[in-house]
Amino acid sequence: MDRIAIVGGAQLKGEIPISGAKNSAIKLMAASILTDEPLRLTNMPRLADTKFLGRLLEQFGIAVTESNGPDGQETLFHAREISSTFAPYDLVRQMRASFNVLGPLLARTGHAKVSLPGGCTIGARPVDLHIEALAKLGAQMEMSEGYVSALAPNGLQGTEIEFPFVSVGATEHTLLAAVMAHGTTVLKNAAREPEIGDLARCLVSMGAKIEGIDTDTLVIEGVTSLHGTTWSVIPDRIEMGSYAVAAAMAGGEVRITKARPELIQALTDKMIEAGVDIEPTADGVIVRRDPTQRLKAVNVTTEVYPGFATDLQAQFMALMTLAEGESVIHENIFENRFMHAPELGRLGAEIHVHAGEARVVGVEHLKGAPVMATDLRASISLVIAGLAAEGETTVGRVYHLDRGFERMEEKLSACGARVRRIKGDGDGR
Structure with missing residues (x-):
């Protein structure tokens, strides 16, 4: 397996452009199933996860064409016909979010068979809410031998669904199915993450009728068909937050561009409290820190958006390892x-x-050592810590990192970080 090697101690200075959001792109890709016209996504990240989902869409007969357009990387999806509605385990297990093809397949064709998902081992994250929501929309659901089979021969039916707790995945999945259901669907206690708003606005651009975008109540009036559109993927707020923390950890001055700083306000407020200088710009932020001055310990609690994102918790923990005092992370x-x-x-x-x-409990120094990534966000936290550690840190099992960070070594190296990829076998230690 590949490893990432970081020699710590170099301050960062330069500019880091932010890619399109992985968590938005993969749901927008699933939306291509809903129309027989082309869906063009610009500002598309090139990641392991988007490649996995692209292969799954091709399994359904969808043409997937990557190119470089006037606005950067883009991908064209054309589901002229759905030739298969079967999503096999070998493809779905590679990325949990690929389970979200079930709803749009059901909405477009009236039937689908999709493997239960795999993904990072950061918690149970059951798909019960997804299945229950589709059943409330009138689908006949059956689980057998690790697969979910669904039928809606007369189409899905609009209804009212109140989620028992806020779930990003269930909100997105139900939205993808409900836009073509007969009648009106009301989703209560819906998640409000920016990626959901991005998906909803893209669906509206495709002809869907959705009210309450960016609130916890979505009202969807079903339509009989959707058309193609061109849509720019929202900037990745988790990538933005990760590089902001990296700049603070290493010290120096980094300008983060092609980003929307309001999407990580909960993080930047805590970073400022810890002693980091953050200056908003027209398309991002400038992060400054004098590494000779110790950070202050700050407590954080992860919450649903707009609270402190769980996807930034590991990165912030890395930052707090060098803070003066004790920080508590819930x-x-x-x-x-x-x-x-x-x-x-x-x-x-x-x-x-x-x-x-x-x-x-903050320490004065970290020392480089071999470490192993356990999930996507944990992997970047170890890279961040390595930027400030004395000596060399090697991060193993970086296939996790490749799922969500595009050209990470290139972006950090451009700012003076001493980071490189080591090709090889082994368990990553």
Whole structure:
């Protein structure tokens, strides 16, 4: 397996452009199933996850064409005909979000058989809410031998669905199915993440009728068909936040561009509280920090948007390892999302985990060591820590990293980081 090697101690100075959001792109790709006309997505990230989903869409007979257009990377999806509605385990297991093809396949064709998903091991994350929502829309659902078979021969029927707790995946999946259901669907206690708003606005551009975008109540009036459109993927707020933390960890001055700083306000507020200088710009932020001045310990609690994102928790924990004092991090979204803590400990961090709480006692120095990525966000937290650690840090199992960060080594190296990819076998230690 590939590894990432980082020699710490170099301050960062330069510019980092942000790519399109992975968590938006993969749901927009699923939306291509809903129309027989072309859907062109610009500002498209080129990631392992988008490649996985592209292969799955091709399994259904959808033409997927990547190119470089006037606005950068783009991909054209054309589902002129759906030749198969079967999503096999070998494809779905590679990325959890690929389960979200079930709803649009059902809405367009009236039937589908999709494998239960795989994905990162950061918690149970069951798909019960997805299945229950589709059943409430009138689908006949059957689970057998690791697959979900669904039938809606007369189409889906609009209804009212109140989610028992906020779920990004279930909100997106139900939205993808409900836009072509007969009648009106009301989604209550819906998630409000920016990626959901991006998906909803793209669907509206395709002819869907959706009210309440960016609120916790979505009202969808079903339409009989959708048409093609061109849509620019929203900037990746998690990538933006990760590089902001990286700049603060290493010290120096980094201009982050092609981004929307309001999407990570909860993070930047905490970084400012910790002593980081953050200056908003027209298309991003400038992050500055004097590495000779210690950070201040800050407590955070992960919450649904617009609260502090669980996808930025690991990165912020890395930052707090060098803060003066003790910070307490509460994880309220995923129960297994402290798996990076022991790996940070290998670099000399002092972290005490109990249930959903991590206490981080800041140390003066980290020291490079071999570490192993356990999931996507944990992998970038280890890279961030390595930027400030003395000596060399090697991060193994970086296939996790490749799922969500595009050209990471190139972007950090352009700002002076000493980071490189090592090709090879082994378990990543």
